[in-house]
Amino acid sequence: MLIYTNGGLSIGLGHIMRTLLLASKLKEIFNIVFVSLNKNNFISGHRLIKDSCFELVLIDKSEDIIDINSNYLLCDDCMINDDFFTYSKKYFEKIICIDDECVLKYYDVDILINPNPYAKELQYNTNIATKLLFDYQFLRDEFYKKIPIKIRPEIKNILLTLGGSDDKNLTYKIISIILPFIEKNNITLNVVIGGAFKFKDELIKIRHKNIVFFQNPVMSDLMVKNDIGICACGQTVYEFLFLKIPIIGIVLSEDQKRLAQYGSDKNILYYAKNIKDIAIFLEKSNYNNRLNMQYSMKSYKKYEKLEKIIDELL
Template identity: 30%
Template sequence: MKGIILTEGGEGIGWGHIFRCISLHDALIEKQVEHDFLVNYNGDLKSQKDNPFQVKNWMSQNIVGYDFVIIDSYLADEDYYKNLAKNNKLLVSIDDFMRIKYPNGYVLNGSILADKFSYNRKANTSLLGTKYIPLRKVFWNIGKRKLNQKVKKVFLTFGGEDSFNLSQKVLELIIIENVNITLVLGPNHKHKDEIIQKYNKQASILQNISAQQMRDLMLHADIAISAGGQTTYELAATGTPSILFQVADNQKLNMENWKKAGFISEVIDIEIQNWETLFLKQFNELYLSYNERKYRSSIGQTFVDGQGAKRVANEIMNKLRSNDN
């Protein structure tokens, strides 16, 4: 049995697709399943070490003869997916918002409340909802979160690029006495030198950290402030009370559903006027109320237990075995 994982990342795309595919890679490795792992990467990878994938423009290649293909893409079109389904035994399409009409196979959408989405159930087997969200291996076995009565540490992260420079804008709003602030800057942040020079005394500023370091920062933070992508599920798994920013249109549904679930109280769209007022209202709400932080923490861990990647790997293996019998 042999499979392949196909995804993309880098400048203009970020690392969200790559991170969830790494988690599926780790789950397959744990099951000793042979597979290739290709990433169509835009940018410089020098700052990222020990990657488990090959950088290759797989969209220009003919992917044929695999037992399974896992694809996580916003760039590949419907015809490309149809060719994958035609030329390989099992296609697993990772989706976030019903981007295209997917061909026969599995559709995986681990987004919050994705089990309410109207996928074609006749053509596809759907793996929907946070039960199946693939998280990096260090987030697989997080215990029940214990919170501090008072806020002592605040953690900020806004993705690989942070196109709106929220790192600097939010930092300026929350510098408070007796609160330790840690900011993680992504590898493609265009203002990182300026931020480090200006704020290195007010905050601990980190770059190029490992998944384990990211997990530990979340576990020690009393409040996290983040962009609304894949990181939201890691924050939920660690039970970290969070404030989330919508920084892309494709995050809107995810954010609205986290609000419905109770993990956040408001969706902060960075492109609306006076977003700062809405942000400070949420920040003060969490800063002043232990009970509110405890409630949000419990909601996050109720929805995300970290076992999604293992469940997906099991589903793929069971499907292929049943087809062989």
Template identity: 30%
Template structure:
């Protein structure tokens, strides 16, 4: 019987992407009878801890102010006390030395990582990004199994085995989603851009002006809700604010296009056949947005001028019918841990 721990962090400073994608893997691992226990070790950030607990995961919290050396010591103690034999890590802050130390105390070390910054001492490295096979991965001990590319994409269960998605000829529903924390204050600017959009300049063949509806997702760590509400109140558009969204896949399937941040959301948009106008929130979103640009998304990079966003949105709506491409057909993980 295996006891599996996941060493993963999330919160305002780093977003919730690492937490969300590892939950997809952890939920599958929980279902396997050979796994006695699956739990998280995470720094004490309320957003991450609450998200994990809301999804029925046991969480062991470590102090976020621990020094590097003390954190390694603390995680080793947890592993030994809980008799963990498999450890999964997903954090840019966990370096080669950290992983070498972890390998000493577990039977199997699995690392989820978006880049190849060093030779990995892990038994398994997972990178499900579309660009993963372009990277120069190396093994520290010479025995690492590299699982690279979209066959190993960590998609949440709600985005697998989806029903056939109906694609409307006209844009009727628009989704706005920038992740768990709006670190660049993009949501109010996107709403302003939508409100400034001159619908009369868009031909009726592209958009259903009478039924146009906007769904705005408000993430759990947003600190700009007042600004968002203010922009909604000033707008003449039909806008709904969505808090504590449990099934993002339903909103994406309902939507004809999305205005979104980058990261793993781009893959979720791809499998729901929702073309996306993308505004990046962080540097780690650049590579995937560039790789997918022109396939299912239009990448605006770090643009934040609402007038430019409105202009590009108008272009995007007109090219929507040429922008759909089914990139992924996910039904299950090919990862055997």
């Protein structure tokens, strides 16, 4: 199976992370080969794939994927054009697409996966034989072993995590914005530094009694110790959501806006449209509104475990 995906500077590592998770479930059945564009912006994504011990083939343009021999193609990429799947279909026995946004005019694929809660509201144009899989979530096994948190009257711990990369040094900027609130209320701010953080060295040099930095933590263990999570509106939202932790979400790329707005409308997260909004929300946050957010989360549908996708692929 070929897995075509890209991630790195400007677009983050979310697509890489979730396809690696899926690949870990499929590697016992399929010979997995990752395919990615040979661009300097994606070096951190390439490194992540290699560090996960999967074979990686670099190509100059997406159409070159037909030159790699395989029966199955799984694509998780937000930059493909409308003709990509139809062009590729005659070269593969089965094509699987992971898509969040429904931006293409036509999805000429065998299986279409959208793990987002708004998936069924999107008007996908597919061929009549396309199987739609909208009831699966890309969660690591560690999360299924955790019990959702209990809302405490006072905020003691806040977790800030922006995923694997942070090109604009937003982590530092957010810390600066919310530090007065952290100090005033003697809150511990737990900050995760991703492996591809461009300004990692600058962050590590920060010394403050209320700030603790983590690199490569077991995320579920760290998350359940916190009363609020601050994250980008990508995969991490679902991890916080599964643990029923109130969320402050920010948008780092265009394809995160739909989840941010949906989450805001359903009161499963607070959509901070700029980083100053984070501090404003924290100042206004109280026991009742955090309790109400968690109550809204309880109506969130529990999705099937990822292993069940294997049966669908077969």
